Structure formats: C-alpha cells, structure tokens
Amino acid sequence: MSIDVAVIPAAGRGTRMRPATRVVPKALITVVDRPQIQYSVEEAARAGAKEAIIVVDLDAGHLVAQHFSLEGPLPTLEDMVVRPVVQEEALGLGHAVNEAAHMVGDRSFFCLLSDNIVRPGEDVLSEMAVGSDDGSVSVMCLRELTDEFLSKYGVVVPSSDVNDGYLDLAGAVEKPGAKDAPSRLGLVGRYLFTPEVFSILDKTVPGVGGEIQLTDAINALGAAGRLRGYVAETDLLDVGTPAGLVEATVALGADLS
Numbered sequence: 001m002s003i004d005v006a007v008i009p010a011a012g013r014g015t016r017m018r019p020a021t022r023v024v025p026k027a028l029i030t031v032v033d034r035p036q037i038q039y040s041v042e043e044a045a046r047a048g049a050k051e052a053i054i055v056v057d058l059d060a061g062h063l064v065a066q067h068f069s070l071e072g073p074l075p076t077l078e079d080m081v082v083r084p085v086v087q088e089e090a091l092g093l094g095h096a097v098n099e100a101a102h103m104v105g106d107r108s109f110f111c112l113l114s115d116n117i118v119r120p121g122e123d124v125l126s127e128m129a130v131g132s133d134d135g136s137v138s139v140m141c142l143r144e145l146t147d148e149f150l151s152k153y154g155v156v157v158p159s160s161d162v163n164d165g166y167l168d169l170a171g172a173v174e175k176p177g178a179k180d181a182p183s184r185l186g187l188v189g190r191y192l193f194t195p196e197v198f199s200i201l202d203k204t205v206p207g208v209g210g211e212i213q214l215t216d217a218i219n220a221l222g223a224a225g226r227l228r229g230y231v232a233e234t235d236l237l238d239v240g241t242p243a244g245l246v247e248a249t250v251a252l253g254a255d256l257s
C-alpha cells in the first residue's frame with residue numbers, strides 16, 4: 001500500500017546533546033552537510049510520502065520550519081510539502097505523535113525519529129508498507145539489540161517466528177533492560193501506524209518517566225492483534241548522542257567521498 005504522509009516528532013529537549021541544544025533544536029544539528037531532520041524527510045520522500053508533518057517545540061520550531069521553506073523548497077525535496085505543528089510542552093513521544101492527529105486524519109502514516117538516520121539510498125519504510133496488509137496492521141521497524149541497548153530502547157514481545165523479515169507482535173515494553181527483556185528485538189525509530197493509534201493515544205496515561213509513551217500505545221495495538229514487526233537488515237545511525245554523532249558523521253562522510 002502507498003503511504004503519503006510522514007510524522008516526524010522533533011520537540012524533545014535533546015538533553016543528551018547539551019550544550020549544543022541549549023538554543024539550536026536537536027533536529028537542526030548538522031550531520032555532514034545537512035541537519036539531521038532533513039535525512040528523515042528525504043527518507044520519507046524516497047518511500048513515496050508527499051507530506052511531512054514535523055512536531056516542533058514552541059521556542060525553536062520556527063527555525064525547523066524555516067529550514068525547509070526559506071528561499072523555496074530544497075532541491076532534494078521539491079515534491080514534498082513540509083508542515084510544522086507545535087507541541088507546547090514536552091509531555092512525551094506519544095503525546096508528540098498525537099499532536100499531528102488532526103493533520104493526518106484517517107490515513108495510515110509513517111513516523112520517523114530523526115535522531116536515527118537511515119543511510120541515503122536505503123529504504124526500510126517501503127518494506128514496512130509491504131507488511132501492512134493494505135493498511136490493516138501497524139508495522140514496527142526492529143533491530144536485534146545487544147545487552148547494553150535493551151535498557152535504552154523499547155523492546156517487543158514476538159508472537160510468531162520471523163518469516164521473510166516479518167513477524168507478528170503481541171506488544172512492547174519501554175526500556176526493559178537485559179534481565180526483563182521479552183526479546184532482543186528493539187524499536188529503532190521507524191513506525192507505520194494505522195490511524196487507530198490516535199484513539200489509543202487519546203486514552204494513554206503517562207507511563208515511564210511521567211511521559212505519554214508511544215511504546216504503551218504500541219503495546220495496546222499488539223494486545224488488539226494488529227501489530228507486526230519488520231526486522232531491518234541495515235543499521236540505523238544514532239545521532240542522538242555525541243559519540244553516535246561522531247560515528248554517523250564518519251560513516252555518512254565516507255559515503256559522500
């Protein structure tokens with residue numbers, strides 16, 4: 001099925017990137033020659049999206065919007081409409097996604113976290129769309145995690161074996177740690193949601209860290225039997241920490257030269 005809209009939450013505080021993010025939003029931190037969020041918008045465009053809704057904060061959101069609009073569209077994004085929506089308070093990733101509900105309406109949509117970069121040229125979103133049964137299930141992009149990362153990512157509960165890269169999921173747990181992890185398959189910041197997720201988020205109460213967690217809504221989709229995983233073959237580059245940013249810069253810089 002073809003998905004024409006992507007939601008990119010970018011209103012978090014970016015505390016792991018302080019002091020760089022005291023004024024500049026994390027989304028605008030440069031990786032090689034463009035801000036990290038541009039990679040995500042370009043990735044969504046590669047998968048056929050025509051509209052990117054970026055969830056921004058009140059203070060610096062206009063800067064993110066300006067990046068895409070000043071002097072006309074960017075050459076790599078001529079067919080993409082980029083629209084901001086403000087999340088007034090950083091109440092959590094689930095809350096941020098729900099701020100886009102009125103703009104997405106009754107469409108299935110991609111959701112991308114731009115602090116994980118998929119290398120230009122690669123396209124996991126289209127593979128996820130293939131697994132969505134024409135929009136009847138939500139599809140999560142997964143990677144096998146080492147022990148260290150089981151306490152840093154949401155981890156899923158499989159309910160089937162992996163078949164051609166896809167599997168059924170019964171739910172997900174936010175940052176369980178190695179001891180309590182239900183599997184090694186982690187949520188790595190690429191999602192395809194059916195619009196059902198918005199009605200679930202409307203009812204989701206604050207969870208871990210007092211934030212409205214997207215993982216709790218994903219868990220509810222699993223409990224309803226409408227959740228699938230796609231195990232990506234490619235590594236995503238995490239630019240949400242200083243060490244990850246250095247690694248990603250080297251990797252993406254080498255692709256360019």
Ligand code: UTP
Pocket residue numbers: 009010011012013014015016017026055087089090091092093095096113114115240
């Ligand atoms: P993170 O958990 O990486 O948080 O959010 P963060 O605030 O960006 O960074 P740290 O952990 O403080 O360093 C994952 C994604 O969700 C967005 C963030 O912008 C990031 O893309 N987010 C998070 C929001 O848009 N709003 C929120 O309230 C929370």
